[in-house]
Amino acid sequence: MDSPRWIWQKPHWPHFRWQAETLAPLLRDCQHAQGRLLGMAGAVAGEPRAQDELDTLLQNIITSSAIEGESLNVGSVRSSLARRLGVAADAGARPTPRSEGLAELMFDAIQHSDTPLDMPRLLHWHVWLFPQPDTLLAHPVRVGRLRGDEPMQVVSGRIDRPTVHFEAPPRAGLETELNAFLDWFNASRGDTRLDPLLRAGIAHFWFVTLHPFDDGNGRLTRAITDLALAQGEHQAIRFHAMSASILGDRAGYYRVLESSQKADLDITAWLHWFLSTLLNSLQQALQRIDRVLAKARFWQQHHHHGLLPEQIKLLNRLLDGGERGFESGISAAKYQALARVSKATATRHLADLLDKGCLERLPGGGRSTRYQIKAVQPAA
Numbered sequence: 001m002d003s004p005r006w007i008w009q010k011p012h013w014p015h016f017r018w019q020a021e022t023l024a025p026l027l028r029d030c031q032h033a034q035g036r037l038l039g040m041a042g043a044v045a046g047e048p049r050a051q052d053e054l055d056t057l058l059q060n061i062i063t064s065s066a067i068e069g070e071s072l073n074v075g076s077v078r079s080s081l082a083r084r085l086g087v088a089a090d091a092g093a094r095p096t097p098r099s100e101g102l103a104e105l106m107f108d109a110i111q112h113s114d115t116p117l118d119m120p121r122l123l124h125w126h127v128w129l130f131p132q133p134d135t136l137l138a139h140p141v142r143v144g145r146l147r148g149d150e151p152m153q154v155v156s157g158r159i160d161r162p163t164v165h166f167e168a169p170p171r172a173g174l175e176t177e178l179n180a181f182l183d184w185f186n187a188s189r190g191d192t193r194l195d196p197l198l199r200a201g202i203a204h205f206w207f208v209t210l211h212p213f214d215d216g217n218g219r220l221t222r223a224i225t226d227l228a229l230a231q232g233e234h235q236a237i238r239f240h241a242m243s244a245s246i247l248g249d250r251a252g253y254y255r256v257l258e259s260s261q262k263a264d265l266d267i268t269a270w271l272h273w274f275l276s277t278l279l280n281s282l283q284q285a286l287q288r289i290d291r292v293l294a295k296a297r298f299w300q301q302h303h304h305h306g307l308l309p310e311q312i313k314l315l316n317r318l319l320d321g322g323e324r325g326f327e328s329g330i331s332a333a334k335y336q337a338l339a340r341v342s343k344a345t346a347t348r349h350l351a352d353l354l355d356k357g358c359l360e361r362l363p364g365g366g367r368s369t370r371y372q373i374k375a376v377q378p379a380a
Helices: 020-042 046-067 074-085 097-111 119-129 174-188 196-210 217-233 242-248 250-261 268-305 309-320 332-339 343-355
Strands: 153-157 162-167 359-361 370-373
Touching: 020 196, 020 268, 046 074, 046 097, 046 217, 046 242, 046 268, 074 097, 097 119, 097 217, 119 174, 119 217, 162 250, 174 196, 196 217, 196 250, 196 268, 217 242, 242 250, 242 268, 250 268, 268 309, 309 332, 309 343, 309 370, 332 343, 343 359, 343 370
Parallel strands: none
Antiparallel strands: 153 162, 359 370
């Protein structure tokens, strides 16, 4: 008899095990970052908080689809999210059935984390993923239903000589397998011996291994992960985008999934990757919220200066950081282009911002002179 090839064929499936001492340092780092994120997010209020939450949820939805190679209309998704958050949306962007379904799925996962995850709820999530199924396909997606009897395989390479990276459990018995997962997911939330972050990683691996639908398994897996994180993080999920960090290491994601699904029931390698990726998403969120808080402190100190619209636009660009933020500083020539003013006016505007303590001059001089935000220290 051939030896089992896939993890779900191994004796004692799905009783996973892991090396707790190996994961302990990463787990502590994630818990510490999670606590810091909750504390910092609590210090952000009003419109900045709503905008940051909107940007995070948008990033999570867009990148979850991008992992599967799907490109969404960002404006439509933002409009659907903005309406639910009570935030102003771009006037030209209109929601679509697709963006509305994705927004409903995201909000159901993070806002109704106390609601048990049962089969009807899961099937309804699948309907939200495919509000307008393509009936012209040779094999249309069975929307709101489990997959058919044909083998569910993840393959690559030539059609006549494919490489099978993974094969999911057969259709016969799939309801039993899925119900076992759902029972564990709902019961394990109250298991004080299982860390909530490890539980999220286990849920992710278990569900994606079952692969119960024709399509949408990856996106539903990440929605279940968001639900598990929302249950354990107490709203921190609203401020970090796990899917974005997965997309940042998509090759590593598929590599560790494949190796773990071909191994035994020790999923330490998978959980190590999962926690490392979660930590990365938490750290990125901490950096972003730190910029939001620094921006609020800056304007609290300088709001009375009577600055011109062009100067305010420049300062906000510098405060936002990133690709739009002139991380190497702003020169008179760049300010001239940004503000659409003359060279003399640009020089005068920058000198005024220096005098008012909004900017400071970077080392160097002459035509290469650059300026950056003068940091405001937090109140003691």
